[in-house]
Amino acid sequence: xxxxxxxxxxxxxxxxxxxxxxxxxxxxxxxxxxxxxxxxxxxxxxxxxxxxxxxxxxxxxxxxxxxxxxxxxxxxxxxxxxxxxxxxxxxxxxxxxxxxxxxxxxxxxxxxxxxxxxxxxxxxxxxxxx
Numbered sequence: 001x002x003x004x005x006x007x008x009x010x011x012x013x014x015x016x017x018x019x020x021x022x023x024x025x026x027x028x029x030x031x032x033x034x035x036x037x038x039x040x041x042x043x044x045x046x047x048x049x050x051x052x053x054x055x056x057x058x059x060x061x062x063x064x065x066x067x068x069x070x071x072x073x074x075x076x077x078x079x080x081x082x083x084x085x086x087x088x089x090x091x092x093x094x095x096x097x098x099x100x101x102x103x104x105x106x107x108x109x110x111x112x113x114x115x116x117x118x119x120x121x122x123x124x125x126x127x128x129x130x
Contacts, residue, residue, distance in 0.1 A: 008025070008090070011057070012117065012124055013114060013118060014094075017111075018096055019094060020053070020095050021093075022056075023085060023090055023093075024053075025090055026090060026091045027047070046074070049095075053077060056126075058070055060126040061116060062113075071108070071109040077097060078097075080093075081094050097110065
């Protein structure tokens with residue numbers, strides 16, 4: 001296991017500019033977090049997959065800090081479906097961007113992301129920085 005950011009996390013485009021194949025480590029579900037005491041039943045659950053996806057795009061691919069000014073936010077992303085990979089340490093997610101929520105800067109970011117992910121130099125993951 002590596003302590004480098006984004007180790008063994010992968011992102012691939014799909015045929016649609018609004019959908020992405022995203023592979024990340026399996027996060028705790030809401031039920032698991034409640035059972036372990038990390039989350040109270042009345043507290044809001046924030047899906048770690050969506051957070052990982054946004055951080056990966058911002059800080060891993062675009063090399064910018066993820067802030068409240070980032071053109072795509074948590075509520076703009078939806079998980080369509082998922083499947084277990086290998087022995088279950090990772091899951092692959094089909095994530096969608098809600099196009100009706102995008103601003104002009106969000107559209108530009110999607111276009112930039114589509115171009116970067118379609119490049120022959122893109123292998124699905126970010127290169128580790130030394």
